[in-house]
Amino acid sequence: MTKVLSLLWLCGLLLAVPALAADWKMDPAGSKLEFIATFEKTPVPGAFKEFDARVRFDPDKPAGGSLDVTIKVTSADMNIPDVNKEIRGKDWFDYAAFPHAEFHSADLRRDGKRYVARGTLTLKGVKQPLEVPFTWTAGDGAVMEGEFTVKRGAFGIGLGEWAAADVIGADVKVKFKVKLRKG
């Protein structure tokens, strides 16, 4: 009897395995994390060249998944040499004090054809709740893509006279494409 029970239990376990969210690792070569600021109402694109995402996700059962992203803030590149010098400073990203940013979510849900990860973004030492919408495309591995907007002021990006939003806009659009491999 115990043998039958344990067999049943084993079968149940085996059946349950495919339903468990899979672990995914990022392929940096096919991934990008961009941010688009505005100067005088004109978009100025930038990117964090180095970041990493660890994803636990099953598109059929998003609940129980998780998303953990670490961003090397000091890898920011806005493609303009003078601007790249400026953003290192205390008024902007403050590379010396806050070289990393993080996003963690353990609340992944379906939202129509997309998904949403609700979590916390820690940037420049400030923690703020953030909803990250994304699409999931399976194929050779999987690709997560999405965009959202953050208020730079909420994280103290642009202090003092830079806080005013008329010259450098308050909204920063973040766009990401994360190529994932099972692992």
Added chain:
Amino acid sequence: MLRNASDSWGAPAKLFHWVMAALILAQIALGLMAANWRVSPTKIELFFWHKSTGMLILALVGLRILWRLANPTPELPAGMAAWERAAARLGHFLLYALMVALPVTGWIINSASNVPFRIFWLIPLPAIVAPDEPTADLFALVHGGLFTLLALVLVAHIGAALRHHFVKRNTMLIRMLPGTWRTP
């Protein structure tokens, strides 16, 4: 009187002259302030207006050159020495050349420094050179050098106009003023 005659400027030519004179003086002030201001939102604002005004000047000088070529140019007053005529021709040629070259070199600086920019917030300015810091630095020097030349030519231009009016007592200055001025 829209068209120029052999002894008078038409209204469009006068309008080009005075509107651009005002824009160029404002542009010089904006450029000097923008270049020397400490890094701040105000500096970005000053550069925004300097670049927008520069592109407006470039568009206007294009139209102005077409209008000048399509019209007779009023003759220089009689009794000018050969060197004065030569200096006047050279000075006016330089003014036109600088009204083109200053905006174009500014445009090159903006392109080489890879700063996205919309003229008066509206028209995206395309890049005319690839992003490259040494190119931006080089053309910043050229732009500054051309500005120095413009300042010298402007002093000569204004000085010569005042000399025609107050010393030689001819109608050179008066005939560029708005309204109809008859040669006595």
